[in-house]
Amino acid sequence: MRTPQLRTRHVRRGALAGILAGTWLLAGCSAAAGPAAVPTAVAAAPAGSVPLTSSMAAAGGGTWAIVAMGGSAAQENNFWELFARPAAGGPWRLVTPPAVADNGGLVAAAPATGQRLDIAFRPSQDLTFSPLALTGDGGKTWATGLIDASVADVPDALAGSGGTMLALLSDGAVDQSGASPASGAPGGWRQLAAPGAIAASAAGRRCQAGGLTAVALTPSGVPLAAASCARPGSAGIFARTVAGWQAAGPAVPGEGPVRVLRLTGTASGDTALLQAGAGATATLLAAWSVDGAHWTVSAPLSSGTGQVLASGTGSGGSVWVLLPGGRAEAVAGPAASWRALPPVPRDTAALAAGAGSGAFDALAVSGGTLTVYRLTPAGAWDQNEVIRVPLQYGSSS
């Protein structure tokens, strides 16, 4: 039998061990459970993604541009806006299609007819399908349509030509529609490629294709789909033929993987923006094709960090890219070389090729204000317009 004193000592020893163990555990728990990371107000584009910000030429002249404006995307206060500049070179106008919250992003396709533009709303929050807005008059009036799925978060997820539309969906499927006989709006969507089908095809396996990055239609209506190829040497552009999906991309010099950042159908053919390699050694190449099979590839352009902030196309097959550090480069079309533009103004979100050779507008966004700078022949960016957009802050929250 223990004496009370012995018992007390036992308690003390046990208590001491308990104190040390408990304190270590508590301190350990405390150190392990650090405060949660606070999300930044405007998240950077995920690695490898292609920003939706873009501009493109309308078939009948004029230019479309899509930029994000407003505030925090996390608080649904970012609004994607569509601007149009008429063919005659007049002022830019806000023509964002109404009646759908566009916080998820806008994806556009400019079919090769007049002032037509097809817009798909990327769904956000509780919406799971993509409403379509279609204009044939430069954004003055809009018809509606529907893709009963979410279009992918890439700028070339939509393509249109001659009443046919292609849509690249978030799950990696490619759907195709015919035009509704009554309204001309797309209807009768059917699946052209199941998720992963192109990567699993013989052509896809040969280039070790990854996820799809774009869809387009050739002037003759052949569906094209673009993907990243892990195997060096060729761009992952695939054409849908009677024999299935066939490799249709150009050969690309270099050792690294090839990503198709953009694949855009224009009146004169298809224009692609390719990235060969990765990181600081990555190069950018533009490629043009009138039939989706034969391509002209530009000389490579060193992109520095491998990150492209925005990109777009213009008339005549011109391609522009916005790179970090205010750097902008453009190539006027097949057989032309990349040309460095003067450092763009602060807050420039997108460029838009002008009607004349070498003419560019820089679209700078600050909150709800769009400032347009025009590149002068002397190589300076002159402020040309200021558009205050009546953003409906809080309307989507």
Next chain:
Amino acid sequence: MPGMNSGLDPADPVITAAFRSALLHQLAIVGIIFLLLLLAWGATRGWVTAGSKAAQAPAAAWREPRARSLLRIGFGILWVFDGILQAQPKMAAGLPSQVIEPAASSSPGWVQHLVNWGGTIWSFHPIQAGAASVWIQAGIGVWLIVAVRGWPSRLAGLASVAWGLVVWVFGEAFGGIFAPGLTVLFGAPGAVLIYALAGGLIALPERVWETARTGRLILAGMGAFFLGMALLQAWPGRGFWQGTQAGQPGTLAGMVQSMAGTSQPHVLSSAVSAFGNFTAAHGFAVNLFAVIVLAAIGLTFVSGQPRLARIGVLTGIVFCLADWVLIEDFGFFGGLGTDPNSMIPLILLFTAGYLALTPSPQPAPAAQPAPAAQPAPAAEPVPVPRAVPSWLPKALHPAALKDSVAAASGATFAAVAAVGVILVGAAPMAFASTDRTADPITAQAIAGASAVIDTPAQNFTLTSQAGRQVSLASLRGKVVLLTFLDPVCTTDCPIIAQEMRAADTLLGARAGGTELVAVVANPTYTSTEFTAAFDRQEGLDRVPNWLYLTGPVAALSKVWHDYGVTVENLPAGAMSAHDDLAYVIDAAGNVRQEISDDPGPATETTRSSFAALLADAATSAMGKGQ
């Protein structure tokens, strides 16, 4: 933590008024309980015959040990005080989102999950939960105070343990012991854990208080706790040694300064703020002082020596009181303070340990006077005892019951009354917690008062999602829940649709007599491909009594006008704006109620609550207009 936050303002007038009303009703019941038991006690005193052995038995000579008495009365008062704090108007709506959720926010996921479960039950039934906390805590407090000895007293201790642990887990998120920044200076390991410990000590057999061993054990435990807390306070890398870090207040200074911001008398906030500034300027010295004092107190307790322990107790009292005032800031201000935090309970506990270390001897039982010789009673007719069923336990035999009642003191009756008080709060809450649907009062608070109308509903004919022409008149004979939804809306409309669907589920068999009808509220996206896509998105294509109606913009505009719904396209990438309104139309085609169904913060609680509100509205309309 999605469930527990109702998104309501804690001072929401609808909730606070309902809470006050519930408390007043239950107070009346509590009064009746006490009155009835008082009458019963008085009656039984007369009923018990002089011949009852129990009534004749002299009261046993027993004096409650000072330590136990301190714990019992001290924590009894604390529980009563906490119960009164729970009756503050903001408690019903504010406790989950303003107290429980922040308490658990920095804890690991599993703690948050567990706490969220409890908080959700509270948010679903805020009035019952708020009132239950008042009466349970007040009842336990009264029970502890009035039940001095025996099983009523020990059971009160056990009740304190049980409720203390419930509050510790669900109300204090385990006192934050799994979260970073743990410190005794701010109440670790949770005030109610100390309540539970004290309850456990009260629940021990009374004989354990007769030796010094209990006191030694209590003090040893407290000593180990203080030493552990000193070590934790001294642990590097937790920010307690720095008054400021990168221009920001250090951990301790930041905590104190945040407490100073609590709504309280100016003199208190000034004192706390001044101490916060002092800590920011002299963080190392303040923490060093705290570490040394905590360790010193711990060592005196662990020593088991009464003389040293006395010094430790006195030091501890001064230290804890200073901490209570300057760091914990009393703990009960601001309208949502639930208790006076941990320092007073700690003082009670270690002081009781010290008192138990030096127990007072029990008085010797008084000598029984020799019974005087009584003359033999005159022979009386002996009543024939009524037969007692053999299966009845002896304790329930009428004679035994009679003796028990005779032996029961006023304190025992008061203890029974206290249990009744607990049940007044606990029973409705227990009943409510079985209901997995939130009470409609949260939706009522968000929607405001719904208009009760009795006018004929304007008829319209539109096209269903299936392409069928449907008129409102064709739905006569059914109650119609009519609302207005934008099929390409990204926020409110999908939520309202889900609330309608949930209301349909709540109606159960009565759903057959109800038609859920939505009219498109978007002037651009009006075709049936959008209503059908919306139905698929929301799973409404499987709800047989759901109609989503659309038509030409002119026809829609007339319906919007007839039902007072404004619909307009906003510029620059915003969705269509429209009023969120629901109408309840009875079987005869009369509008009975207009409800704002703007889902507000759209939390799990509000969604469930709106579903309940809509289901209740449909149910109440069913008996009308037949």
